[in-house]
Amino acid sequence: MAALHDDVLDALGRRIVSGDLAPGAVLTLDDIDTEYDVSRSVSREAVRVLASMGMVASRRRVGLTVQPRTGWRVFDPRLIRWRLDSEDRAAQLRSLGELRSGFEPVAAALAAVRATPEQCGALTAAVGDMVVHGRAGDLEAFLAADIVFHRVLLEASGNEMLAALDGVVAEVLAGRTHHHLMPTKPKDEAIELHVEVARAVRAGDAAAARAAMETIISEATDAVVADAASSTILGGDGEHA
Amino acid sequence: MAALHDDVLDALGRRIVSGDLAPGAVLTLDDIDTEYDVSRSVSREAVRVLASMGMVASRRRVGLTVQPRTGWRVFDPRLIRWRLDSEDRAAQLRSLGELRSGFEPVAAALAAVRATPEQCGALTAAVGDMVVHGRAGDLEAFLAADIVFHRVLLEASGNEMLAALDGVVAEVLAGRTHHHLMPTKPKDEAIELHVEVARAVRAGDAAAARAAMETIISEATDAVVADAASSTILGGDGEHA
DNA sequence: TCCCGAAATAAATCAGATCTTTTCTGGAGG
DNA sequence: CCTCCAGAAAAGATCTGATTTATTTCGGGA
Known part of the structure; x- marks a missing residue:
């Protein structure tokens, strides 16, 4: 093989x-x-x-x-993977995070206009899982649901380039969790914001979807900074940290 | 060869x-x-x-x-080029534009914090060229300066992934100009906004840089839509069109 | 009918030769 | 001593053809 x-x-x-x-x-x-x-x-x-x-x-x-x-073609998934597996890991995560802070709100806004009923359903289901596992404090299951949520959202944006960035988001989310930059239990507000994104997308409210997603990211950034874990500007993290 | x-x-x-x-x-x-x-x-x-x-x-x-x-690895420059040269051209430009509307404001904000004096100088020079050629109505020279401006800005973001998107921006700008989606003479307000981005970057004012860049893009979108040329949501165009 | 082994197919790998381009080196000439 | 050109040398680029290996198909037998 x-x-x-x-x-x-x-x-x-x-x-x-x-x-x-x-x-x-x-x-x-x-x-x-x-x-x-x-x-x-x-x-x-x-x-x-x-x-x-x-x-x-x-x-x-x-x-x-x-x-x-x-x-270098830094968007090549293989190269991203190599960098994540190397000393360069922190820098790569920072880059990905910054990038993400830019395109995820756009994806949310687009998804609000373009998502199919099936995608809305998948989004809602993912949010449901996040709520359940978040309450239970099961970080791994929560992470999995979170990744699904963002993947579906990107796909629903109807933009194949945004959709292609799903791996990026998954890496960032997983990296944050596994580097213990998350609280032991996801914050209720963070989860609530995901619920809001899903709602806005279902309602076709692009502005609300974008705003909620922006809040998700900036809140996460603030949290991380407050956490004194590190300090990246605009900091990319992007999740209830 | x-x-x-x-x-x-x-x-x-x-x-x-x-x-x-x-x-x-x-x-x-x-x-x-x-x-x-x-x-x-x-x-x-x-x-x-x-x-x-x-x-x-x-x-x-x-x-x-x-x-x-x-x-497909849709971020591969070759693939982007092939798509731009094919029937898929319009769709590719739309995707790139949407993408750009997400990451350029982020790049502007980062550049405000990270740009070196040399980069600030290059940015100012590019803006100067835009003003000159814009006033003169020399669209090609204006386009060239515009491309330089955005390239320097992306590079100044200090994020290698954002910097790698310079080709994307160049393609979008060139595509808009050559598809005659621009007025015969660039709007003064659009140029003014570029001046403002450069100023904010020099001043280290991330919020202002981001805001100005966002305005550049949304104004351009509105202009294009008003132009009845096409109607992409969030339309990404991003330049005085 | 179902299972197994043989045959066929096409990629994967290997081996070695030849072609082309680029660079380096010596020597002739100024 | 410097310049310029011819020839050699190095290393990738291409070609050829053989061998290996994995996968699928298919025929035959239980």
């Missing part, structure tokens, strides 16, 4: 992200063949993908040069 | 985006070798990248299956 080239891609990607292979570093296909004991086609395919992510550039007579971070 | 595999990748990508190769369609590496008259390594590398973009999946004994759009 393994895929050789995927293994090599993964290994190289992680080495680059970790800084083991820093921008400017040069390696050759031969190096890769030797180091990972694979044939040329495997190393080539791995490198080709890496190049398509802007992480390396290949030049004849020179070899493969690791590219500066500014050129 | 050509790169065989890149040509094939481009050709296949465009065929998929255009619907010529619809989701569910199956093809084999052999088909590609034959159709484009290239060797196996070339077709393999092209397909590998396409797979990494979520556009095809390869399975033994079956071949390559074109994947549904929901799984």
Whole structure:
């Protein structure tokens, strides 16, 4: 089931992200063949993908040069995953959080106008789960429901690019929970705000949906800051923390 | 200078985006070798990248299956380019615009806190160019300055993911101008708002920067809607249209 | 009818050759 | 000593064809 080239891609990607292979570093296909004991086609395919992510550039007579971070395709899920698994984790979470603070209110507003009845139902169901598990203090189950809530909302925005960011949101939410930046029991107000978003979406009230979502995020930010856990501006967190 | 595999990748990508190769369609590496008259390594590398973009999946004994759009990595610049060059152009621009309406205000707020003196200078210079070319009615030069302005702003946000969206903004702005959704002469108020963003960023006033950017976008949206050109909700356009 | 093994299929991998581009090196000429 | 050009060398790009492996199909037997 393994895929050789995927293994090599993964290994190289992680080495680059970790800084083991820093921008400017040069390696050759031969190096890769030797180091990972694979044939040329495997190393080539791995490198080709890496190049398509802007992480390396290949030049004849020179070899493969690791590219500066500014050129990386930072929206690639694989790259996000590598960064989250590396030293870079905190920075990646911060970036994702800031990003999220921008697009989630938009998604909520759009969803209010475009959500299908099925999506409204799914949203309501997810909110219901959040209430139940939140009251019970079951953080993992609450997190799962929270992730579903936001995924459905993004999907309901009817914008495929927003929908594609569901992984981002899931990572942020999971990261916050697992890094213990959440209270042991989700705040009632936070849950209430999710209920409000769902209500506004059902009612087709874009402004209300947007406002509630903005509040969710800013409240969460304040809470985190007040928590003295860290201090990111506009801070991205975005959930009852 | 050509790169065989890149040509094939481009050709296949465009065929998929255009619907010529619809989701569910199956093809084999052999088909590609034959159709484009290239060797196996070339077709393999092209397909590998396409797979990494979520556009095809390869399975033994079956071949390559074109994947549904929901799984595509829609943030990949190549995919965005293909969509912009296809029938899908309008939808892609709408998506990008909506997205932009979310993240640009955030970027402005962050830039107010994080911009370096050099970036403030670049921003001011860009605004100056906008004023000059705007007054002169030179739409192309104005567009160029506008693009620079937004690029610098995104970069100044200090968030590499926001910075990576500079291409998105450039495409939206260029698309609006070249689709004649702009007045023959940029509105003074719109220019004034850009001046205000630059001022707020220099002053480190995050709230003001965010507010001005939000106004830029909503004013532009209203203008477009009033223009009866089209009607996208929250319309994302975002520029003096 | 159901299950199992053989055959067929197409991707995955390997191996090695050839082509092309880019860079480096020496030497000729100024 | 510097400049310029030809030739060598390095490394990716492409090609070819063989081998391996996973998956599906299908025929035969219980």
